[in-house]
Amino acid sequence: xxxxxxxxxxxxxxxxxxxxxxxxxxxxxxxxxxxxxxxxxxxxxxxxxxxxxxxxxxxxxxxxxxxxxxxxxxxxxxxxxxxxxxxxxxxxxxxxxxxxxxxxxxxxxxxxxxxxxxxxxxxxxxxxxxxxxxxxxxxxxxxxxxxxxxxxxxxxxxxxxxxxxxxxxxxxxxxxxxxxxxxxxxxxxxxxxxxxxxxxxxxxxxxxxxxxxxxxxxxxxxxxxxxxxxxxxxxxxxxxxxxxxxxxxxxxxxxxxxxxxxxxxxxxxxxxxxxxxxxxxxxxxxxxxxxxxxxxxxxxx
Numbered sequence: 142x143x144x145x146x147x148x149x150x151x152x153x154x155x156x157x158x159x160x161x162x163x164x165x166x167x168x169x170x171x172x173x174x175x176x177x178x179x180x181x182x183x184x185x186x187x188x189x190x191x192x193x194x195x196x197x198x199x200x201x202x203x204x205x206x207x208x209x210x211x212x213x214x215x216x217x218x219x220x221x222x223x224x225x226x227x228x229x230x231x232x233x234x235x236x237x238x239x240x241x242x243x244x245x246x247x248x249x250x251x252x253x254x255x256x257x258x259x260x261x262x263x264x265x266x267x268x269x270x271x272x273x274x275x276x277x278x279x280x281x282x283x284x285x286x287x288x289x290x291x292x293x294x295x296x297x298x299x300x301x302x303x304x305x306x307x308x309x310x311x312x313x314x315x316x317x318x319x320x321x322x323x324x325x326x327x328x329x330x331x332x333x334x335x336x337x338x339x340x341x342x343x344x345x346x347x348x349x350x351x352x353x354x355x356x357x358x359x360x361x362x363x364x365x366x367x368x369x370x371x372x373x374x375x376x377x378x379x380x381x382x383x384x385x386x387x388x389x390x391x392x393x394x395x396x397x398x399x400x401x402x403x404x405x406x407x408x409x410x411x412x413x414x415x416x417x418x419x420x421x422x423x424x425x426x427x428x429x430x431x432x433x434x435x436x437x438x439x440x441x442x
Contacts (some may be wrong), residue, residue, distance in 0.1 A: 147376025150368050151384045157365030159391035162229060163399060164358040168351055169230035175339020177355065178222055182329040182336065184359025185366065189329065192367050193322045202326035206318045214311045214324070215331030221304030222332060224297040231294025234396035235404035238389050239278055239412035240298040245382070245419050246271040247306035255310060263425050267418040274414025275299065277407055321370050329363075382423050386416050 161181070169177055193199050205211060229237050246268045253260040279299075282292040315324055347355065372381055389412065396402035404412075 143375045144377075144380060147372045147381060148384060150372035150375070151381045152387060154365045154369035154372060155384065155387045155391060157361045157368065159388060159395060161358050161361040161365060162234070162392065163395045164354050164361070165226055166229050166234060166400065168347075168354050168358070169226065171345070171351060172347055172355065173339060173342065173344055174223060174227050174230065175336045175342070176344045177226055177358070178219070178339075179333055179336040180355035181222070181226075181359050181362050183333040184356050185363030186326065186329050186333075186359075188360055188363040189322070189325060189367060201320050201322040203323065204320065205323050205327065207315065208327075210311070210315050210319065211324070211327035212331065214308055214315060215328050215335070217304055217311060218308040218328050219332040219335045221301045221308055224301035224304060228294045228298035228301060231290050232298060233402035233404070233408075234392040234400065235389070235402060235412075236278060236408050237294070237298050238392040239404075239408050239415060240275055240295065241302060242386065242389070242412070242415045242419055243271055243275050243299065244302040244305050244309075245385075246415075246422065247302045248309050249422065251303075251306050251310050256313075264422055267422045267425075270421075271415045271418040274411040274418065276411075277414065278411035281405070281407055325366055325370070380427075383420060386419070389416070 165177055165181065190199055190202055193202050225241070228240075232240075249260060249264050250268050252258040279295050282289065282295045312324060393404055396404070
């Protein structure tokens with residue numbers, strides 16, 4: 142039952158994140174990205190603190206043993222968020238989403254380089270296959286002029302996967318001493334502060350409708366983060382990970398209905414390779430995990 146409960150929570154979190162992303166794409170045409178990022182992070186703090194207080198102690202959000210780790214993670218995460226939101230404003234949602242699925246494979250590569258984790262031929266093959274899929278998606282953009290907005294968006298999207306994967310590596314270390322609530326809280330606070338730098342280039346005073354949407358983007362993003370964290374706490378990560386790809390379904394649907402953005406054949410083919418590579422790694426990791434458990438059980442007998 143915990144597995145079904147966790148999967149249900151994971152699916153619900155993908156809905157919240159999809160709605161948040163749709164709002165960000167809609168508002169980014171009228172509101173500077175820095176202002177959008179501020180709203181996304183600042184207003185996400187309220188549901189985070191409220192839910193943490195209800196579940197236990199709100200002070201879990203501020204307790205930390207390694208404040209500089211939060212600073213490093215926040216700088217990298219803020220860079221990833223800026224590149225990701227910028228790319229969403231420039232690209233059709235299906236295309237941006239397909240490229241973003243490179244993220245978990247990027248984690249594999251960075252873990253091998255920086256954490257010296259042993260990555261065998263199967264996972265390296267999957268990483269290569271995913272990059273091949275991204276090249277298929279990018280090919281129409283690469284054949285266009287360098288001034289093409291879509292090409293800039295695609296480059297930013299790929300860059301965002303590097304930043305997000307790097308943040309994931311940093312978080313792995315932080316979870317040894319820091320609670321999830323603190324990791325998320327300090328990221329939202331720091332990124333809200335970082336985004337204020339963009340005031341120099343000018344913010345706009347949004348109308349009532351846009352203001353409400355920006356607030357909702359933060360609230361939905363915060364709730365999505367909370368629900369996803371809860372899902373991970375009750376169900377194995379390897380079981381939940383494949384459901385990340387449900388985001389593709391929501392974002393394709395939203396892209397078609399709200400923005401009249403239909404996925405092209407190259408996006409679909411490239412997405413097939415990227416998602417297939419990701420699912421292969423997840424399947425491989427799960428099989429290895431099951432084998433290791435069986436070996437431990439045999440030794441304990």
